[in-house]
Amino acid sequence: MSDNFDVIVIGGGPAGYPAAIRAGQNKLSVACIDEWKNRDGSPAFGGTCLNAGCIPSKALLESSELLHRAQHEFASHGLKLAGLSLDLATMQKRKATIVRQSTLGILTLFKGAGVVPLQGHGRLLAGRKVEFTSHDGTKRSLQAKHVVLASGSEPMPLRGVAFDGERVVDSWGALEFSEVPKRLCVIGAGVIGLELGSVWRRLGAETVVLEALEQLLPMADGQVAKEAARHFRKLGLDIRLGAKVGGAEVRPDGVHVSYTDAKGVQSLVVDRLVVAIGRRPFTAGLLGEGTGVALDERGFIQVDEHCRTGAADVWAVGDCVRGPMLAHKGKEEGVAVADRIAGLYGEVNYRTIPSVIYTAPEIAWVGQTEEQVKASGRPYKTGSFPFAASARARAMEATAGFCKIVADAASDEILGIHVIGPMAGELIAEAVLAMEYSASSEDLQRTMHAHPTLSEAVHEAALAADKRAIDIPNR
Numbered sequence: 383m384s385d386n387f388d389v390i391v392i393g394g395g396p397a398g399y400p401a402a403i404r405a406g407q408n409k410l411s412v413a414c415i416d417e418w419k420n421r422d423g424s425p426a427f428g429g430t431c432l433n434a435g436c437i438p439s440k441a442l443l444e445s446s447e448l449l450h451r452a453q454h455e456f457a458s459h460g461l462k463l464a465g466l467s468l469d470l471a472t473m474q475k476r477k478a479t480i481v482r483q484s485t486l487g488i489l490t491l492f493k494g495a496g497v498v499p500l501q502g503h504g505r506l507l508a509g510r511k512v513e514f515t516s517h518d519g520t521k522r523s524l525q526a527k528h529v530v531l532a533s534g535s536e537p538m539p540l541r542g543v544a545f546d547g548e549r550v551v552d553s554w555g556a557l558e559f560s561e562v563p564k565r566l567c568v569i570g571a572g573v574i575g576l577e578l579g580s581v582w583r584r585l586g587a588e589t590v591v592l593e594a595l596e597q598l599l600p601m602a603d604g605q606v607a608k609e610a611a612r613h614f615r616k617l618g619l620d621i622r623l624g625a626k627v628g629g630a631e632v633r634p635d636g637v638h639v640s641y642t643d644a645k646g647v648q649s650l651v652v653d654r655l656v657v658a659i660g661r662r663p664f665t666a667g668l669l670g671e672g673t674g675v676a677l678d679e680r681g682f683i684q685v686d687e688h689c690r691t692g693a694a695d696v697w698a699v700g701d702c703v704r705g706p707m708l709a710h711k712g713k714e715e716g717v718a719v720a721d722r723i724a725g726l727y728g729e730v731n732y733r734t735i736p737s738v739i740y741t742a743p744e745i746a747w748v749g750q751t752e753e754q755v756k757a758s759g760r761p762y763k764t765g766s767f768p769f770a771a772s773a774r775a776r777a778m779e780a781t782a783g784f785c786k787i788v789a790d791a792a793s794d795e796i797l798g799i800h801v802i803g804p805m806a807g808e809l810i811a812e813a814v815l816a817m818e819y820s821a822s823s824e825d826l827q828r829t830m831h832a833h834p835t836l837s838e839a840v841h842e843a844a845l846a847a848d849k850r851a852i853d854i855p856n857r
């Protein structure tokens with residue numbers, strides 16, 4: 383096998399593997415190096431997302447939501463269920479199968495695109511040389527015309543709280559519990575903390591979520607955050623805001639967590655503690671001497687708007703560079719870079735990155751919140767449509783939440799769309815497409831939506847922005 387490649391991608395997560403596939407599609411010779419090893423020591427492509435993030439969390443969210451619906455909603459459908467019980471081992475096995483299918487799928491995709499998979503550690507050296515150390519310790523010196531760094535991120539630790547891999551764990555550990563903890567504490571009410579908290583709460587854990595900020599979901603539209611807080615409380619998530627954790631200690635009777643809030647020093651004892659306070663870029667062992675690649679003060683690889691690092695023909699994409707730490711953002715960057723390397727046009731629209739929180743109800747948005755538009759001083763209008771007025775949502779017994787559109791008062795350009803409700807993560811795709819094409823709310827108003835569908839809520843919210851909604855009174 384040649385040691386010379388047009389492109390070497392270091393990192394095979396959702397930013398790196400699409401970059402490698404697109405480079406292969408562009409008829410470039412390409413290798414993708416990835417060092418991920420699962421708990422059992424088996425190597426796997428797919429990075430955090432497929433092995434320890436998006437995919438396993440969504441598998442457990444789905445299973446736990448089904449249990450919750452069976453317990454709380456089936457009766458209203460006239461479905462009587464006797465003897466419903468939880469078999470967590472089977473639930474975890476299903477999750478592991480989905481993860482394995484997904485990660486093995488990458489090898490098939492690599493084969494189809496002519497990507498050489500290399501499992502082990504990659505280190506960039508000066509002059510776009512790459513030192514590859516396979517998992518068995520064998521070293522190879524590779525040379526590339528272009529290198530794409532996609533080394534991802536890792537969980538942020540919390541001072542005073544040491545992971546022990548069993549009772550005090552990170553988000554990966556929280557996806558692996560073999561029994562439902564009676565008492566659980568999650569530190570961090572961000573996307574990951576809320577999703578994991580929801581899983582274990584639905585499966586029966588008494589769940590406390592400690593959040594240092596005074597506000598829940600500050601990045602979301604204010605109305606959406608308020609509605610979400612109501613539903614999280616209804617689920618039984620005990621979210622304590624303004625709670626700054628000072629430390630945690632594992633003792634025989636449980637994990638003792640101490641925190642400070644407006645009332646002073648507080649403490650609680652739980653069976654399991656999950657630290658989900660955010661993630662930081664991971665670049666350990668990635669860069670040799672004299673590569674010309676620089677890190678910023680927070681440890682992110684410095685790149686320009688086209689993902690070029692300071693070193694010629696060395697690029698960086700995904701969680702290891704600025705911007706939201708999201709799989710789809712990394713994927714688009716990876717694909718765009720692989721196109722740019724091939725001399726084609728590559729584009730990432732950072733203004734239309736959708737955010738999704740896979741709780742129940744689901745939360746999704748794209749563009750600016752009403753608060754952001756207000757602060758900008760731009761005159762705006764809003765339109766909202768509650769799912770309670772959607773025939774499809776009623777048929778689904780999923781009437782919580784609403785869709786809200788924020789548009790420029792003069793030009794009618796859509797500035798943001800916010801959904802909390804059933805399938806919000808799917809509904810937001812229409813909003814992203816609309817904003818990608820700089821659509822006005824009138825464009826959405828004049829677009830036919832099938833009936834009865836949840837997407838009619840997006841249509842009606844757009845109509846409501848001009849007080850022309852049909853299925854709700856206009857105020």
Ligand SMILES: Cc1cc2nc3c(=O)[nH]c(=O)nc-3n(C[C@H](O)[C@H](O)[C@H](O)COP(=O)(O)OP(=O)(O)OC[C@H]3O[C@@H](n4cnc5c(N)ncnc54)[C@H](O)[C@@H]3O)c2cc1C
Nearest residue numbers: 393395396397417429430431435504534700701707708709
């Ligand atoms: C619990 C959880 C749930 C999440 N849910 C979602 C979600 O629903 N939607 C979403 O968009 N995002 C979600 N995320 C975030 C998402 O997982 C990340 O944004 C995404 O994985 C980033 O992709 P990446 O390719 O940049 O990095 P990673 O996925 O971290 O992949 C980087 C890869 O590079 C490898 N690597 C690093 N350095 C080297 C080296 N020197 N040599 C060889 N290999 C190396 C790593 O081992 C890893 O395999 C979630 C994250 C977590 C933790």
